[in-house]
Amino acid sequence: MKAVVLVGGEGTRLRPLTETVPKPLLPFMNRPFLDHVLDHLARHGVDEVICSSPYLEERFHGFLESRSSARPAVTWITEAEPLGTAGAIAGAREHVDGTFLALNGDVLTDIDVTGLIAAHREHEATATIALTAVDDARPFGLVETEEDGRVTAFREKPEVRIPGRVNAGIYVLEPRALDRVSPGVMVSIERETYPDLIRRGEPVLGQLADGYWRDLGNPAAYLQGHVDALDGRIEAYRGTTGPLVAAGAGVDPSARIEEHVVVAPGAEVGRNATVARSVLHADVSVGAEAVVDGSILGARSRVESGAEVREAVLAEGARVPEGVRLVRTTLGPGEVASDPGRAASVR
Ligand code: GDD
Ligand code: MG
Numbered sequence: 366m367k368a369v370v371l372v373g374g375e376g377t378r379l380r381p382l383t384e385t386v387p388k389p390l391l392p393f394m395n396r397p398f399l400d401h402v403l404d405h406l407a408r409h410g411v412d413e414v415i416c417s418s419p420y421l422e423e424r425f426h427g428f429l430e431s432r433s434s435a436r437p438a439v440t441w442i443t444e445a446e447p448l449g450t451a452g453a454i455a456g457a458r459e460h461v462d463g464t465f466l467a468l469n470g471d472v473l474t475d476i477d478v479t480g481l482i483a484a485h486r487e488h489e490a491t492a493t494i495a496l497t498a499v500d501d502a503r504p505f506g507l508v509e510t511e512e513d514g515r516v517t518a519f520r521e522k523p524e525v526r527i528p529g530r531v532n533a534g535i536y537v538l539e540p541r542a543l544d545r546v547s548p549g550v551m552v553s554i555e556r557e558t559y560p561d562l563i564r565r566g567e568p569v570l571g572q573l574a575d576g577y578w579r580d581l582g583n584p585a586a587y588l589q590g591h592v593d594a595l596d597g598r599i600e601a602y603r604g605t606t607g608p609l610v611a612a613g614a615g616v617d618p619s620a621r622i623e624e625h626v627v628v629a630p631g632a633e634v635g636r637n638a639t640v641a642r643s644v645l646h647a648d649v650s651v652g653a654e655a656v657v658d659g660s661i662l663g664a665r666s667r668v669e670s671g672a673e674v675r676e677a678v679l680a681e682g683a684r685v686p687e688g689v690r691l692v693r694t695t696l697g698p699g700e701v702a703s704d705p706g707r708a709a710s711v712r
Contacts, residue, residue, distance in 0.1 A: 366482065368411045368437070368466035369457040370402060371450055372425075373418035376471075378583040381680035381697040382663050387420050389470045390428055391587070392646055394594050394602070395611050395629050397428050398581065402470060404601065407436045409478035415460045416470070417453040419444040451554035454538070455546040467554075469534030473581050473590045475600035476535060476574040485537035488514065490570040491562060492542045495535040497578045498528070504580070505531035506555045508571045516569040521555040530571065533578055542567070576600070584661055584678050591644055592625045614645075617653075635670065652687070666696075 376383030382391060389399040403414060414437045416425070422441045432439055440460055448456055454467045464485070466478065476495055485493035494516065496508055507529050509518040519532070532555065542562060546552050562569050577599045581587050593599055595607030608622045613630035616622060620634045623641040628634065632645045635653035642659050645651070649662045652670035659676040662668065666679040669687040676693045679685070683696035691702050 366409075366411050366464070366466060367413045367415065367461045368406050368468060369415045369417060369454050369461070370399075370406075370468050370470045371418075371453055372399065372416050372470040373420060373444060373447060373453060374471065374582075376582070379587065381695055382584075382661065382678060385663070385681045385698050387418075387424055388582070390425065392629060392644075393473065393581070393587075394591065394609060394627060397431075398473075399428065399470060400432075401473065401601065402468065403432065403435070403437060403439070405475065406466070406468075406478065409482075411437045411466065411478075413438045413440065413460075415440045415442060415457040417442040417444060417448075417457050419447045445549075447551060448549070449551040449553045451543065451546045451552040451558040452550060454554060455543040455548065455552070458540060458543060461540065463540070465538055465540075467536045467538055469580075471580060471582050472534045472578065473594075473599065474533065474535070474576060474578045476533065476576040476578060478535065481535065481572055481574060482537050484514075484572045485570060488568060488570045490537070491539050491567040492559070493537040493570040493572055494519075494559070495533040495574040496530040496571045497533040497574060499531050500528045501526050502529045502531050506559075508532055510571040514570050514572060516559070516563055516571045519555065519559040519563060519569075521553070530573060533574060534580070535574070587661060588642065588644065588659065591627055592642065595625050595627070620651075629664075646681075663698075 372389040376388030390397045502523050506521045507523045510516050579590050581590050594602040597605045607624040608626040610628040611630040614628045615633040617636045619636050620638045625642045626640050627644045629647040631648040634651045638651045638655045640657045643657050645662045646664040648665045651668045654671045655668045656673045660674050661678045663679050663681040666683045668674050668685045671688045672685045673690040677691050678695040680698040682699040685691050685702045689702050
């Protein structure tokens with residue numbers, strides 16, 4: 366089985382982290398997120414993945430090298446301009462033969478893909494959409510079905526807050542599902558292709574999938590995904606307990622690293638510092654007596670001695686100077702936090 370993985374979104378809601386790192390390559394549990402997607406697919410018998418993106422292949426070069434001897438094999442397609450979700454899948458058509466999978470590349474899940482493929486075949490569907498139940502469908506594609514699973518409506522980003530079953534971003538497709546997608550133009554599978562297939566009476570199946578599922582597209586979800594992995598709630602991390610501190614990290618023995626924390630290789634945490642519910646990327650430095658809570662610290666960012674960082678996102682190379690308190694703020698790449706009120710605890 367082959368799978369097309371969409372890795373071309375701009376990652377707008379994860380800015381400014383995604384200003385320097387494409388969303389699929391942001392570290393998750395100290396590995397590029399895309400590794401998790403590919404490993405999940407490998408566990409379900411996928412032997413080749415086609416990644417489609419308007420990003421230049423160069424940006425993924427290191428990642429692709431690191432996967433060169435791993436399964437599944439990865440083929441890269443660079444879109445001359447963004448083709449949208451259906452355009453990108455259709456553009457990969459020549460690489461697939463028969464029934465194939467297509468996935469959003471930003472979903473952390475252990476959904477049973479094998480079961481999804483079996484349901485698709487049993488119903489002889491043109492397209493099968495994995496569904497997950499949420500309390501608020503607004504950020505997603507709301508999918509309505511008959512009792513037998515046949516999809517009757519697909520409403521991308523409904524305007525009102527309603528609970529319901531939404532598109533989990535994992536599809537089993539027959540090549541004919543994309544027959545009406547013209548090559549080289551931007552087409553959305555959610556807004557155009559699915560509604561069109563439904564209108565034409567093609568069998569589109571919605572299949573509620575058991576298992577863990579979360580779209581990691583914003584900072585809160587990115588942190589919560591880590592909490593869930595550290596608590597062992599995701600198949601690949603069963604039995605895991607936090608914190609996760611990489612072998613190559615330097616944590617002072619007096620520092621307090623709480624359970625929902627990930628520290629990447631090369632990161633340093635100084636004397637008496639406290640780190641809670643946060644993810645520290647490679648080569649981050651947290652100074653003595655500093656406090657970091659509910660935050661994402663991008664690669665090479667620095668929180669200096671006695672500084673306090675809460676619910677913040679620091680892009681690559683950003684810096685919070687000594688004693689500065691930064692709350693619910695983001696810093697862009699290389700940006701230095703200004704000093705509106707020095708932390709009360711400055712020593
Ligand atoms: N190659 C390529 N080209 N990929 C794209 C493009 C493009 O032009 N546009 C978006 N993508 C990729 C993104 O990288 C992501 O992996 C996926 O397509 C979905 O785009 P998002 O921008 O993350 O969409 P979303 O999260 O708002 O909504 C989508 O996912 C939800 C589930 O997480 C939709 O598919 C919803 O219906 C769904 O519920
Ligand atoms: Mg998304």
